[in-house]
Amino acid sequence: MTGVPASAEGGQGRPAPGGKLGAAAVNQASLWNIANILTMMRLVLVPAFVLLLLQDGGHDPAWRAWAWAAFAVAMITDVFDGHLARTYNLVTDFGKIADPIADKAIMAAGLVSLSALGDLPWWVTGVILFRELGITLMRFWVIRHGVIPASRGGKMKTMAQGVAVGMYVLALTGPLATLRFWVMAVAVVLTVLTGLDYVRQAIVLRRSGMAAERVRSGNAS
Helix, strand or coil: CCCCCCCCCCHHHCCCCCHHHHHHHHHHHHHHCHHHHHHHHHHHHHHHHHHHHHHHHHCCHHHHHHHHHHHHHHHHHHHHHHHHHHHCCCCCHHHHHHHHHHHHHHHHHHHHHHHHCCCCCHHHHHHHHHHHHHHHHHHHHHCCCCCCCCCHHHHHHHHHHHHHHHHHHCCCCCHHHHHHHHHHHHHHHHHHHHHHHHHHHHHHHHHHHHHHHHHHHHHHC
């Protein structure tokens, strides 16, 4: 992902070469860096994935295999663009906005399409999308007080969702079809638990931030 906070200095705490002019030139040129290109590729893959999945009524195993390939590429680029952005200081304002949009778009496209085809209960799609939208709004609610770091549970949730949706995209039968049910069940449980934990952390962060503001206000007066 490329939504990593940018620094006034270069990556890893190194000063940007050439002062302000050099930093501006680097930022201007970095829009077309490899991390952003991967993010844009993921955005393009969203409609391509949906079209492939819905071909011939959405139940053709061959088309669904191609749809799975598009989904898998999108999920893999999600891992690599974040690693590249953090490692090589390729963070841009575009990446901060586009990356989370691309993440949620590909997952939402998969969930909604599968529910529309009757392969996945609508309540599962509703729970996952409600959690993702709610957490996004929660971030805006507490952003002036700080940022809640990604937890291990959140990363496990993302992985479980990706694997589960990928398995549902494929035309699986027999034991594999049963297995994907349980993988999705784990994904839903992790979605709910990590969402509740995020709400708890957000409330604690906001309360501590407001308390600190009151202390600063009292000292200033």
